[in-house]
Amino acid sequence: MTGTSGTGLPEAGAPVVDELALRRAIGEVDAFFDGIRAPLEAWLPELIELLRERLADGRLTGAQLASLTESGAARVLDTIDRPIYGAGYCASELVVSEGNPLAWWQGLERNLLASSTFGPGQAAIDLARLEWYRVPEATGEFHVAGPFVDYLCSNEITITTSMPVLVDGEFWGVICADVLISSLEEALLPALGAIPNATIVNAGGRVVLSTDPDLETGDRTELDPDGATAGVRAVSKRYPFAVAAG
Amino acid sequence: MSGTLAQLAPSRLRTAAFAPIGEEGRAELVESRIVQAISAGAFTEGERLPSENELSALLGVAVVTVREALGLLRHRGLIETKRGRNGGSFVCSSHGAVVEVNARSLIAMPRVALADLGVHYETISAACAEYACTRATAEELEVVARILAEARDLATAVWRRRITEVQLELAALSQSVRLTNEHVRLQAEFTPLLSLQDIDAAARDATHESLAAQIAATSRGDAGAARAIVHDSVRTSVRWLAECRAALLAAPPGVELHATLEQRRTER
Numbered sequence: 001m002t003g004t005s006g007t008g009l010p011e012a013g014a015p016v017v018d019e020l021a022l023r024r025a026i027g028e029v030d031a032f033f034d035g036i037r038a039p040l041e042a043w044l045p046e047l048i049e050l051l052r053e054r055l056a057d058g059r060l061t062g063a064q065l066a067s068l069t070e071s072g073a074a075r076v077l078d079t080i081d082r083p084i085y086g087a088g089y090c091a092s093e094l095v096v097s098e099g100n101p102l103a104w105w106q107g108l109e110r111n112l113l114a115s116s117t118f119g120p121g122q123a124a125i126d127l128a129r130l131e132w133y134r135v136p137e138a139t140g141e142f143h144v145a146g147p148f149v150d151y152l153c154s155n156e157i158t159i160t161t162s163m164p165v166l167v168d169g170e171f172w173g174v175i176c177a178d179v180l181i182s183s184l185e186e187a188l189l190p191a192l193g194a195i196p197n198a199t200i201v202n203a204g205g206r207v208v209l210s211t212d213p214d215l216e217t218g219d220r221t222e223l224d225p226d227g228a229t230a231g232v233r234a235v236s237k238r239y240p241f242a243v244a245a246g
Numbered sequence: 247m248s249g250t251l252a253q254l255a256p257s258r259l260r261t262a263a264f265a266p267i268g269e270e271g272r273a274e275l276v277e278s279r280i281v282q283a284i285s286a287g288a289f290t291e292g293e294r295l296p297s298e299n300e301l302s303a304l305l306g307v308a309v310v311t312v313r314e315a316l317g318l319l320r321h322r323g324l325i326e327t328k329r330g331r332n333g334g335s336f337v338c339s340s341h342g343a344v345v346e347v348n349a350r351s352l353i354a355m356p357r358v359a360l361a362d363l364g365v366h367y368e369t370i371s372a373a374c375a376e377y378a379c380t381r382a383t384a385e386e387l388e389v390v391a392r393i394l395a396e397a398r399d400l401a402t403a404v405w406r407r408r409i410t411e412v413q414l415e416l417a418a419l420s421q422s423v424r425l426t427n428e429h430v431r432l433q434a435e436f437t438p439l440l441s442l443q444d445i446d447a448a449a450r451d452a453t454h455e456s457l458a459a460q461i462a463a464t465s466r467g468d469a470g471a472a473r474a475i476v477h478d479s480v481r482t483s484v485r486w487l488a489e490c491r492a493a494l495l496a497a498p499p500g501v502e503l504h505a506t507l508e509q510r511r512t513e514r
Contacts (some may be wrong), residue, residue, distance in 0.1 A: 149418040
């Protein structure tokens, strides 16, 4: 700790930033998202096997995709200890030939996303504009997108965790799980609470959560080119988040 | 003095609080929702609508209300119903039929209401643009700019869909759910009318350039410029629509609606 006087109290005007507290906070962030990633990892091999089998007879319609995906998505939603709001599979055109490629269940009632019940020809969602689809498609890697306004699915500020479905080098789409920021607040604000003016930011510098009264979810903070900020920070090694203070 | 307040006629707020939750006109509400969706290009030609029971569940109205609404849509020539095994209601939204529905909506709307819709839409869009200036990332704006650029030379109906998606995406970059929801509602009302301009290549180009300029201003963080661009674009569209409306109303009886619209066509 810097700036303490002989009494152990901070000197007037000297910032006191507890690096240990920051590392503990990022540890909580990591533990939270580990619990979101795990059910997706568990689902993936099962889904791939189901798809391989069905695709032997040709590509699927959106409706067929929904019935194939339903129980796997339900199991992700069943995850205890994590507030998973929505889950499902967005298939690439290698898998779905017509209809809605997004098989998605969400909410307390686990409703199938309404557009999925429409017949073939539903005006195609342009998947290129969706970060949770576009990035895993480009990188072949797991990604966490958000916070963002999820007008397609939850209609709330959301963080979408997505895992690419890669089969024999082919991209078959992504499986995802949604967490609402409102739920994340409950889970993570306590971890931040001990640290004055602490902020969780994503890799783009967007505020996820903050105890700084001047910052709200969605605000943009400035990052140096090499990712350092003026304040002290702890960066997650597994997820695109950092905790900064001051 | 405070006693006299209690004796005033009920305020508008109180009246609004206790206004009946419309049982009447529900079929028309369902009808206009589907008309808007059809004319905004949400369905493709020949697409099957969900069944009456499915629609009833989705929309939260009685099946008999759905049936009435489908009857109204059939009357307008926007859907056909087939019986039998592969039966159901199918969207027969030829471009011409959709344009006619939209033109009739424009004629039926008082000019003052058209202008006010423009004011409402502009205000929400401009507010979203201002927030996006301080909240959007360079990467997000690059993605939207690319989608816009790739849409430029698409067929008109597809171009309009892409433009509508770009406008929605830009609104969402405000990071506000409330503003985005409001934008969606207003787009549903306004887009069918805005799309009447698409016969005029100069108007399409102006809309396209305006969006590109809005994205550029947002990238620079210039909220004042972004707001001004939104304002000018909406006003231009309202002016185009007001002129079109006047022409449609002034057309001599017997002159077909499409002929009047054709006069507004320009090509590149």
